[in-house]
Amino acid sequence: MSGKVSRRDFLKAGGAGLAGVAFSALGIGSVLGSETEASGDGKNNVEELVYVCPVCGEKAENFDALQKHFKEKHAQLDAPASMALHINGADVEVYVEDHWTLRETLQRAVGLTGNAKEMCDRGGCGSCTVLIDGKPALACTTLAVECKGKKIETSEGIAADPKYRPLVEAYVKYDASQCGYCTPGQFTVAKYILTKYPNPTQEQIRTELSGNICRCGTYSRHVQAIQEAAKAIKGGNS
Amino acid sequence: MREFTHMQAYTVKEASQNAARGGMVIAGGTDLLGTLKDEILPVYPSLIIDLKTIDGLDKIEEEGDSLLIGSMAKLADVAADDKVKKHCQALSEACNRVASPTIRNMATLGGNICQMHRCWYFRTPDDRFHCSRKGGSTCPAYMGDNRYHSIFGVQNGCIAASSHDTAPALIALGATIITSNREVLAEGFFAANGYRSCILEDGEIVTHVRVPKCKKSVFEKFALRRSIDFPIVNCAAALGSGGTIQVVMGGVFPAPLRLTAAEKAVEKGITEASAAKAGDDAMADASALSGNGYKIEIARAMVKRTLLRLEGQKA
Numbered sequence: 396m397s398g399k400v401s402r403r404d405f406l407k408a409g410g411a412g413l414a415g416v417a418f419s420a421l422g423i424g425s426v427l428g429s430e431t432e433a434s435g436d437g438k439n440n441v442e443e444l445v446y447v448c449p450v451c452g453e454k455a456e457n458f459d460a461l462q463k464h465f466k467e468k469h470a471q472l473d474a475p476a477s478m479a480l481h482i483n484g485a486d487v488e489v490y491v492e493d494h495w496t497l498r499e500t501l502q503r504a505v506g507l508t509g510n511a512k513e514m515c516d517r518g519g520c521g522s523c524t525v526l527i528d529g530k531p532a533l534a535c536t537t538l539a540v541e542c543k544g545k546k547i548e549t550s551e552g553i554a555a556d557p558k559y560r561p562l563v564e565a566y567v568k569y570d571a572s573q574c575g576y577c578t579p580g581q582f583t584v585a586k587y588i589l590t591k592y593p594n595p596t597q598e599q600i601r602t603e604l605s606g607n608i609c610r611c612g613t614y615s616r617h618v619q620a621i622q623e624a625a626k627a628i629k630g631g632n633s
Numbered sequence: 634m635r636e637f638t639h640m641q642a643y644t645v646k647e648a649s650q651n652a653a654r655g656g657m658v659i660a661g662g663t664d665l666l667g668t669l670k671d672e673i674l675p676v677y678p679s680l681i682i683d684l685k686t687i688d689g690l691d692k693i694e695e696e697g698d699s700l701l702i703g704s705m706a707k708l709a710d711v712a713a714d715d716k717v718k719k720h721c722q723a724l725s726e727a728c729n730r731v732a733s734p735t736i737r738n739m740a741t742l743g744g745n746i747c748q749m750h751r752c753w754y755f756r757t758p759d760d761r762f763h764c765s766r767k768g769g770s771t772c773p774a775y776m777g778d779n780r781y782h783s784i785f786g787v788q789n790g791c792i793a794a795s796s797h798d799t800a801p802a803l804i805a806l807g808a809t810i811i812t813s814n815r816e817v818l819a820e821g822f823f824a825a826n827g828y829r830s831c832i833l834e835d836g837e838i839v840t841h842v843r844v845p846k847c848k849k850s851v852f853e854k855f856a857l858r859r860s861i862d863f864p865i866v867n868c869a870a871a872l873g874s875g876g877t878i879q880v881v882m883g884g885v886f887p888a889p890l891r892l893t894a895a896e897k898a899v900e901k902g903i904t905e906a907s908a909a910k911a912g913d914d915a916m917a918d919a920s921a922l923s924g925n926g927y928k929i930e931i932a933r934a935m936v937k938r939t940l941l942r943l944e945g946q947k948a
Contacts, residue, residue, distance in 0.1 A: 493639035493681070496666065517667045519861070524735055531735040536666045538659070540639050541683060584735070605860035606733020 443551070444482075445506030449475055449490055454506065458488040480542060482507075483552025491539045498523045498534035501549065509550040509579035510534055521607035524580035525549050531584050531606075550579035553586045561627035562586065565620040573611035581607045585621050595625055634669050637679055641686040645840055648682050649813045653836025656680035660705060660744035663736050668749060671758040674828055675767050684743075690840060691741075693717065698846055704743025704839045708799075709734070711742055722946075723850035723869045727802035730854045733861040743839040745799045746810065746822070750830050750887065751863050752782065752793035765790035766828055780924040781865065781884075784932065788887040791825035792922065800889045801869035801881040802852050803842065811841040823888035830887070847871050849946055853939045855931055866932045868939040878903070880911070880940065885919070885932055894918075895936050903944035912936040 445454050446461040450469050455461035458477070465474050475490040482505065489504040502511035511534065514522040518536040525534045526548040553559050562585060565571075572578035581604060588595050588603050595603075600618045640656075642648035652658050657678040659665050665681075668674060684690065690705040693714050700716055711717055712728035731737055731745060749755070754762040754773040763769035774782050774792055783792040803810075803819040810822045814837060823831050833839070850871035856862035866884040873879055880896050883889040895911035912933040919929045 492636070494634045494637050494669075496634070516670065518663050518732075518736060521733065521735055530738045532739050533663070533735055536663050536739065538639060538662060538666070538681075538683075541662075541685070603734055606735040608861075 443506075444487060446489075447503055447506050449492075449503060461490070478540065478543060480539070480547060481545065482547045483549060483555070489539075493538070493540055495539045496535055497525065497537040497539045497542055497547070500539035501525075501534060507549055507551055510583060511549070512576065512579070514576065519608075520577065520580075521584075522577045522580040524583050524607065526553075526583055526587060529587070529590065531587050531603075548583065548586070550582045553583060558628065559586060559589075559624075562589065562620070562624040565624040565627070568623070569616045569620040571613050571616040571620045573609075573613050577607055577609045581609070581617055585617065585624070588621055589625055589628060593625065593629055595621060597622075634666070635672070635677055637669075637677075637681050639681050639683065641683045643686060643688070645687060645690075645813050645838060648684055648687065649836045649838050651680060651682050652838065654680075656682045658682045658684050658838060660684050660747075661707070661736075661740035662744075663732070663740045664744060664748040668756070671756065673756050673758060673760060675760050675763070684838065685741075696843070700844045700846065702742055702842045702844065704841060705741050707738060708740050708742060708745060709737040712737065717844075720846035721802075721806055721844050721850065723802040723805055723847075723852040723871055724799060724808075724844060726852040727799045727854075727867075727869065730852070730867075731798045732863075736861075742799060742842060745797050746803065746819075746842075747829070747831055747833065747839060748797060749828060750791070750793035750825065751796040752791075753778070755793060755828075766793075766825065775922070778924060779922040781928075782922055782925055783886050784919045784921055784925055784928050785886040785890060786920065789825045791887050793825065793887050794884045795823060795830065795887055795889050796863040797823070797830070797883060797889070798852075798854060798864060798867055801867055801883040802850070802871075803844065804881040804889055804891065805869040805871040805879040806844050806847050806850055807871075807873065807879070808842055808844040810839055811843060813838045813840055816843075820891060825887040847873070849943060851939060851942045851946055853935055853942065855935060866928060866935050868932075868935045870939045870943045872943065878940070878943070880915070880936065882915070882932060882936065885928065892936065895940070899940055903940050905941070908937045908940040908944075911940055 446458055447454055455464055475492055477488055477490050479486045479488050491500050498511050501507040510523050510525050514520050516535045518533045523534040524531045528545050554563050584604055588600055592599050597618050600621050659681050685705055690703040692703045693706055694701045695716055708728040708731050712725050717725045754764055755766055762773045765772050781794055783794055800823055808819040810817050810819055826832055852869045854864050854867040856864050864884045868882045870880045878896055878899055880892045881889050882892055892915040895915035898911035898914045899907050915936050916929050916933045
């Protein structure tokens with residue numbers, strides 16, 4: 396493992412304590428990356444993927460390093476099968492087992508923690524919603540092996556896309572996440588709503604988000620945030 | 634989930650041969666993966682066969698006087714299809730009320746009609762209640778918490794309530810279920826049968842559903858949370874040729890139930906009074922368990938509401 400502490404590790408460690416003040420006091424830059432960083436190359440950013448060894452949990456910079464680690468440290472074991480997944484605009488080689496769900500794969504194999512958190516894990520709450528070929532789908536009820544050749548978008552990728560920066564900002568402005576557990580799922584569906592409706596009405600937003608359950612009750616704020624983002628995205632960004 | 638091997642099927646024959654050898658087929662996966670995670674079945678499958686890779690099984694086509702819908706058509710696509718909206722409105726409405734929009738993007742029509750029952754004893758993880766559906770001798774729901782169970786008695790030792798939203802619509806519309814080796818009328822397709830909720834045998838796969846066109850048909854559903862829940866009671870009504878009316882109710886018996894008494898009550902036309910009588914007549918034979926008497930009242934009102942909507946909806 397490299398000695399470098401990634402921003403993700405830092406946020407994971409400090410997340411609990413910082414959560415209350417992060418959005419307001421530190422600004423969104425420290426949580427989601429600064430705007431300049433996000434729009435650096437104009438592409439969705441997948442730099443923060445962390446390749447995790449399925450046996451010992453050791454983290455590697457990329458798939459080659461992980462393969463090398465596996466051969467050196469776990470020579471007695473057969474390496475799991477690997478496949479290419481198209482995550483947030485990049486082809487990513489991941490170790491995957493037939494019985495892994497997409498949620499497990501995103502979390503275990505490449506260390507994504509937004510949509511890939513385990514919530515109900517039965518398709519009942521919507522917190523793991525990702526976009527597969529542009530349409531919302533539940534990562535916890537999708538087998539990773541069935542996603543071959545499909546475009547997977549997670550909240551991390553959408554947040555890093557400069558076009559959807561106004562959506563992130565609107566979510567912060569209206570404090571649409573409270574405890575934040577369901578937010579990545581709501582946020583991915585929000586992006587889908589913005590691509591489907593240029594001027595989403597309250598009813599359209601509520602209908603599309605009806606599979607996403609929020610125990611804090613932030614529902615009305617999503618409507619406000621998405622409507623404001625729709626104006627900003629239509630006005631200047633696209 | 635425990636380990637299994639995953640294979641992609643490219644023909645129905647290939648899928649059905651492998652399913653006959655003990656594999657389980659996966660369509661949208663929204664029901665199957667939950668049952669695998671909870672290990673509710675006594676036998677855990679070693680092979681999962683993906684049907685979504687079979688070419689052409691997700692088409693919705695017009696075929697003379699009926700629509701031929703592939704079993705792998707996504708519920709969202711069926712609900713949004715103009716042909717279905719125009720000729721089989723009840724099916725479109727039913728597909729639009731299944732679970733949440735996200736699940737409708739994944740779940741398929743074939744999967745919806747083949748999903749397992751939602752009885753919480755049947756679905757308790759690790760086969761802790763070895764109920765009559767899994768080869769046990771008793772049904773724990775009889776003396777247990779049966780608030781969501783059948784109000785029309787037992788079928789094959791089971792009192793779970795059917796929870797497919799599309800089933801009442803398909804039966805009311807007189808649909809035919811086409812499997813890999815036969816064609817069955819939808820009315821005879823659903824039954825508590827081992828762990829299955831339909832009459833499929835090992836290795837048999839639903840490939841298409843043929844739905845006759847119908848001028849007027851409606852679907853109504855009552856669920857605790859409108860946005861995502863399984864039905865407490867749902868009901869579909871369709872106007873058949875010659876002015877007959879088919880009324881089918883789900884959530885009240887292990888299979889969707891054709892309400893012939895209600896159909897008889899509205900033979901001479903639907904009015905406020907005859908629709909109310911239809912509800913009363915349909916519930917005359919209902920018998921509540923210890924915890925589900927309220928469902929009879931909901932079902933009674935649901936029959937009336939569905940019929941009045943059918944009358945109000947001009948062809």
